[in-house]
Amino acid sequence: MAEVHERKFVSADPDKCVGCQVCEYVCSVTKNKAFNPLKSSIRVVRINQLINLSVTCRLCENPPCVRACPRDALTQSEETGVIMVDKDKCNGCGWCIEACDYGAIMLHPEKKIVFVCDLCKEKGEPQCVKWCPEEALDFVTSDVLAQKARITAVKKLFQEAIKETQKTA
Amino acid sequence: MLFGYAGRVLHVDLTTGKTHVEPLNEDYAKKYIGGIGLGIRMWLDNSKPGVDPFSPENPLIIANGPISGTMWPTGGNGHAFVSKSPQSYGVGEAKAHGSFGTELKRAGYDVVVLKGKSERPAYLWIDDDSVQLLDASHLMGKSPGETDDAIREELGDYYIRVAAIGVAGEKLARMACIINDKTRACGRTGLGAVMGSKNLKAVAVRGTRDITVAKLDEFMEYVKEFHERMKGPATQKYRTLGTVENVLVHNSLSCMPTRNYNNSRFEGAEKVSGEVLNDKFVAKIIGCSSCAMRCEHMCVVAEGPYKNTMTRMEYETLWALGPYCGVDRLDAIIKGMELSNYYGIDAISAGVTIGFAMDCYERGILTQEELDGIDAKFGNSDAMVQLVEKIGKREGVGDLLADGAKFAADKIGKDSYKLAATIKGVETTGYDLRCLKTAALGFAVSFRGADHNRHGAYAFDVKGKVNRLVAEKGRGKLVKDMEDVYNLIDSFIVCKFSRGTYYKELPDMAKLYTLVTGFEMTPEQLKQAGERIQNAARLFNIREGLTRKDDTLPWKVMHDPIPDEGPSKGAFVSQAELDLLLDDYYEARGWTKEGIPPVEKLKELGMEDLASIVENKE
Numbered sequence: 043m044a045e046v047h048e049r050k051f052v053s054a055d056p057d058k059c060v061g062c063q064v065c066e067y068v069c070s071v072t073k074n075k076a077f078n079p080l081k082s083s084i085r086v087v088r089i090n091q092l093i094n095l096s097v098t099c100r101l102c103e104n105p106p107c108v109r110a111c112p113r114d115a116l117t118q119s120e121e122t123g124v125i126m127v128d129k130d131k132c133n134g135c136g137w138c139i140e141a142c143d144y145g146a147i148m149l150h151p152e153k154k155i156v157f158v159c160d161l162c163k164e165k166g167e168p169q170c171v172k173w174c175p176e177e178a179l180d181f182v183t184s185d186v187l188a189q190k191a192r193i194t195a196v197k198k199l200f201q202e203a204i205k206e207t208q209k210t211a
Numbered sequence: 212m213l214f215g216y217a218g219r220v221l222h223v224d225l226t227t228g229k230t231h232v233e234p235l236n237e238d239y240a241k242k243y244i245g246g247i248g249l250g251i252r253m254w255l256d257n258s259k260p261g262v263d264p265f266s267p268e269n270p271l272i273i274a275n276g277p278i279s280g281t282m283w284p285t286g287g288n289g290h291a292f293v294s295k296s297p298q299s300y301g302v303g304e305a306k307a308h309g310s311f312g313t314e315l316k317r318a319g320y321d322v323v324v325l326k327g328k329s330e331r332p333a334y335l336w337i338d339d340d341s342v343q344l345l346d347a348s349h350l351m352g353k354s355p356g357e358t359d360d361a362i363r364e365e366l367g368d369y370y371i372r373v374a375a376i377g378v379a380g381e382k383l384a385r386m387a388c389i390i391n392d393k394t395r396a397c398g399r400t401g402l403g404a405v406m407g408s409k410n411l412k413a414v415a416v417r418g419t420r421d422i423t424v425a426k427l428d429e430f431m432e433y434v435k436e437f438h439e440r441m442k443g444p445a446t447q448k449y450r451t452l453g454t455v456e457n458v459l460v461h462n463s464l465s466c467m468p469t470r471n472y473n474n475s476r477f478e479g480a481e482k483v484s485g486e487v488l489n490d491k492f493v494a495k496i497i498g499c500s501s502c503a504m505r506c507e508h509m510c511v512v513a514e515g516p517y518k519n520t521m522t523r524m525e526y527e528t529l530w531a532l533g534p535y536c537g538v539d540r541l542d543a544i545i546k547g548m549e550l551s552n553y554y555g556i557d558a559i560s561a562g563v564t565i566g567f568a569m570d571c572y573e574r575g576i577l578t579q580e581e582l583d584g585i586d587a588k589f590g591n592s593d594a595m596v597q598l599v600e601k602i603g604k605r606e607g608v609g610d611l612l613a614d615g616a617k618f619a620a621d622k623i624g625k626d627s628y629k630l631a632a633t634i635k636g637v638e639t640t641g642y643d644l645r646c647l648k649t650a651a652l653g654f655a656v657s658f659r660g661a662d663h664n665r666h667g668a669y670a671f672d673v674k675g676k677v678n679r680l681v682a683e684k685g686r687g688k689l690v691k692d693m694e695d696v697y698n699l700i701d702s703f704i705v706c707k708f709s710r711g712t713y714y715k716e717l718p719d720m721a722k723l724y725t726l727v728t729g730f731e732m733t734p735e736q737l738k739q740a741g742e743r744i745q746n747a748a749r750l751f752n753i754r755e756g757l758t759r760k761d762d763t764l765p766w767k768v769m770h771d772p773i774p775d776e777g778p779s780k781g782a783f784v785s786q787a788e789l790d791l792l793l794d795d796y797y798e799a800r801g802w803t804k805e806g807i808p809p810v811e812k813l814k815e816l817g818m819e820d821l822a823s824i825v826e827n828k829e
Contacts, residue, residue: 060505062498063310067282071431076421077281078317079370087369091394091509091521092495151419175284175438175503 047185049123052084052159052168054096058178061086061094065170065179072162072169080151083159084170096170096179099125099146099159107158110141116156125158132156214425215277215727216240220253221320223335223342225409226267226327230342235321241730241740242817245276247304248702248744249322250293251751255821257324260754264297264401265383265408267328273315273374273414274323276704277728280316280422281430284437286723287501288313289704290374290391296400297385298560298615299635299660301752301761303400306701307374309392310500314372317418329410334362334375337416347412352378354553355390355413362415375413376403377555382605383407384613386560386638390552394507394523395499398557400637400659401615425729433726437712438503445711449506450496454526455485457641458534464673465779466643467530470537470589471566472632472767475643476775479539479590488524488541499706506708510545517542517596522549527663530641531562532599536569537589544592547599554603560615563638565598567616568608570630576623583607629766635660635757644768646779647672648682652792653690655762656806658748664707666693680779682788687796695741702744743816745800746808750824759806762793 069082079085084098101123108116108125115131116138118124125147132155139147139156147158161181162168171179180187197204218235243249250272257270272293278286290312296303315323318339325335332347350358358375373391380387380403387403388396397403424430440446448456461467462480469477481487492512498505512520522545532538532547551558565587571577572587579586583601585608587594601609611619616631616638632639637660644651653668654661663669668690672679677686699720700707713719717734724732752761763769764784772783797804801812810822 060495060497062502062505063500064282064503067287067501071282071427074421075427076423077287078419078421080419081421091497091507091523092511094497173435173438175441175498176505 047183049101050161050181050183051101051123052098052161052171053180053182053187055178055180056093056095058176059086059094059096060176060178061088062175064173064175065096068169068173072165080148083146083148083157085145097144097146098170100144101125106141106143107138107147110137112137122161122163124160124163126160127156127158129155213237214423214729215281216245217316217319217321217420219320220322220324221337221342222324222326224327225325225329225333225344225411228344240277240321241732242743243747244699244702244724244740244744245279245321246274246289246291246306246702246704247293248698248740248747250274250291250304251302251744251747253322253324254293254295255747255751255754257326258295261756262295264295264300264303264405267326267409269295269405271325271402271405271409272322273325275312275316275321276702277724278703278705279312281424281727282434282501283705283723283727284434284441284501284503285499285706285709286703288499289706290315291701291704292389292397292402294402294405295755296402296637296659297383297404298401298617298637299757301635301660301755301757302658302748303402303405304659304701305388305397305399305402306704307389307391307395307397308499308502308706309395311372311374311391311416312704313500314416314418316422317420318416319418319420323414325409325411328408332410332412334413334415335411336366337414339417339419350412351381354378355555356393356552358413359393362413366415368417371415371417373413373415375555376406377553377603379554379556379603379605379613380404380407381412382613384556384602384605385618386557386564386602386613386615387555388557390555394552396552396557398559399662401557403555424727426726430726433723440712440714441504441709446504446709449708450504452485452489453506453508453524455488455508455524455529457526458484458529459486460673461641464646465773465775465777466646466673467534467641468632468639468643469534471535471570471630472643472765472771473570474775475646475773475779476777477534477537477539479537480534482539483529483533483541483544485526488529492524492541492545494521502706504706504709512542512545515542517546520546520549522552524548527640528558528562531559531566532595533562535562535566535641536595538592538595539590540592543596546596550596550599550603556603556613559640560638561599561602563632564602564612564616564619565595567619567630567632568598568612569594571623571627574630576625576627576630581608629770632765632767633661634764635761637661639765642669643773643779644764645773645784646782647679648784648788648792649677649679649686649689651764651768651784651789652686652796653693655764655789655793656690656796658745658752661765664697666690666697667707668693680782682784682792684791684795686792687799690796691799694745695738698741698744699737702740739816743818746813746816746818747821749802749806749808750821753807753828754824759793762806764789
């Protein structure tokens with residue numbers, strides 16, 4: 043039986059993201075009661091003024107970070123896909139940081155162990171998504187993302203035809 | 212423990228490379244808030260009267276505010292530079308947003324006082340508690356943006372924040388600015404030249420500390436509320452067309468200085484309107500760190516002679532490089548702006564100075580030969596772009612013009628001073644003061660020279676709340692009240708574009724201050740702080756030799772009536788009108804006829820420790 047992917051993660055829309063860092067601040071204040079991007083598990087990258095994107099954990103299938111950990115400190119929740127860090131086992135060696143293709147795993151500046159997006163499970167929903175002023179962040183499954191991308195692509199292909207149908211309607 | 216404030220002041224002696232840290236004076240924090248207020252006060256404390264702006268003894272001060280580093284929308288990200296201006300020889304101050312100020316706060320500093328002069332080109336590397344002067348000889352000649360990239364590359368951290376000068380600052384051009392985040396400038400009053408005079412190419416910062424506020428839960432509720440306010444009507448202009456909306460508004464009111472004040476409306480306005488800019492050139496609107504508004508209209512030129520130009524545009528810079536030079540080509544204006552950022556010059560001053568040069572050329576005061584062969588007729592867009600480049604590099608005629616219109620006029624002579632639209636040596640901005648008489652007063656008394664951002668008094672005129680063509684009593688108080696609030700905005704530091712979201716103004720700001728710092732602050736106390744900052748700035752200017760005579764207007768504003776048909780025809784500001792306005796303003800401020808704050812006033816404001824500046828002058 044084929045399986046519908048139900049794991050939701052935080053995804054940023056590059057067309058909407060303006061690089062304002064509100065997500066970083068909200069993340070750090072939710073988890074640490076302080077404003078500090080170094081303690082945020084979502085980070086903004088601004089390549090230039092036109093290219094901005096927030097990046098965080100994508101809850102990969104068969105995640106390389108988990109495989110990379112030499113101390114088995116990282117496990118993936120079967121239910122939500124969240125990467126869980128065993129605070130007692132992690133010694134901050136950073137293999138997982140290196141293994142992650144998205145730079146989504148951070149080393150806590152004081153605790154010296156890694157941390158990663160946990161979807162704000164205690165709050166019921168990711169706070170960065172809730173606060174994003176541009177609504178650039180989505181809490182979605184990869185299936186829904188793919189659907190959205192397909193719809194956008196088809197709309198672009200049939201721009202003229204869509205205008206025509208709107209006129210008739 | 213302090214909240215909001217980092218509680219520390221960093222002193223750097225660029226001559227010896229020695230640094231020391233002192234605790235922030237809490238009394239100062241409450242009295243002068245932060246930003247320009249604290250910066251002006253710290254400048255007075257750390258300098259001697261009459262210091263030359265380019266002397267190593269002239270402190271260059273960086274100050275952020277109590278809100279910096281928090282996620283307060285627009286407030287988390289600002290910083291101010293303060294020094295003695297090489298244009299006005301009085302208060303030099305400019306703010307910028309982006310992400311530099313917030314990083315400095317996380318490094319643990321409210322204020323950085325830079326004195327001395329490095330022996331060789333250097334940049335300052337503030338890495339939390341570690342502060343070093345590093346060699347910058349390989350960075351000389353680079354633009355602020357290139358310098359930013361090079362420093363982050365060589366220090367090996369993408370998230371390091373940099374404020375840097377360009378070639379113009381290195382060459383002490385008096386219109387040089389200091390740029391962070393590629394397009395955000397501490398633009399006005401020539402502070403890039405002060406930085407250049409210290410052989411300081413850039414300040415790079417990395418901060419890793421937590422920023423905490425006194426009442427976190429209430430603060431977050433308040434942030435949420437302001438996020439909602441920022442989606443509403445109070446910021447609509449900035450989020451949609453942007454400040455460039457002013458082009459058609461000012462033109463319809465006949466209050467847009469055109470061709471160096473030869474006209475007050477521009478026949479080419481439709482071609483350079485905000486509407487056309489947004490339709491043809493704006494590629495994306497981006498935001499500063501922590502902002503929920505986003506206003507930064509990034510423009511891209513996709514074709515033609517200026518293909519692949521990318522920069523931010525605002526009304527003032529569009530106006531200065533466009534209508535003020537008679538230029539009606541947006542692609543050229545965008546190019547002029549990009550070049551201004553590249554060389555690190557204030558684009559308002561650049562445009563106004565080029566307009567001045569064009570006027571000199573058309574009147575035969577400057578010849579084509581003296582202009583390096585450039586046919587600098589009004590409206591010649593190529594000439595405008597070439598002159599920006601020459602000013603930026605300080606090459607040929609650019610050497611003459613790089614110090615701004617006033618200094619150029621002093622050198623040219625031949626009555627050219629009549630064509631220089633400056634106040635206190637600082638180039639004016641995009642409001643025709645002949646027909647905006649409340650604004651005219653605000654500009655005349657602005658402590659940093661010609662400027663709309665010290666008072667916003669144009670709003671009364673443009674919105675029709677007063678008869679803009681009349682100078683009358685009562686305008687003094689209007690300007691005073693606006694100035695006090697603007698001083699607070701620049702000391703907190705929050706963004707002026709967000710001012711409309713503070714529905715109750717002072718009570719809203721007082722609540723914010725209290726939630727962040729934990730210091731109880733009433734609206735009345737805050738109002739007094741705004742007044743105190745204005746008085747501190749006035750004392751700065753008095754100590755450095757400025758008087759009532761310097762509270763004046765450009766020659767054309769006072770002698771050359773508006774010629775254009777329409778509502779403003781014939782308008783100008785006479786000496787009698789200016790005197791009436793000044794008297795009214797000084798009275799509203801409780802100052803003497805000569806514009807000097809009496810000792811009594813200083814006592815009332817709790818700043819009698821500065822009384823020696825005025826004691827022999829009352």
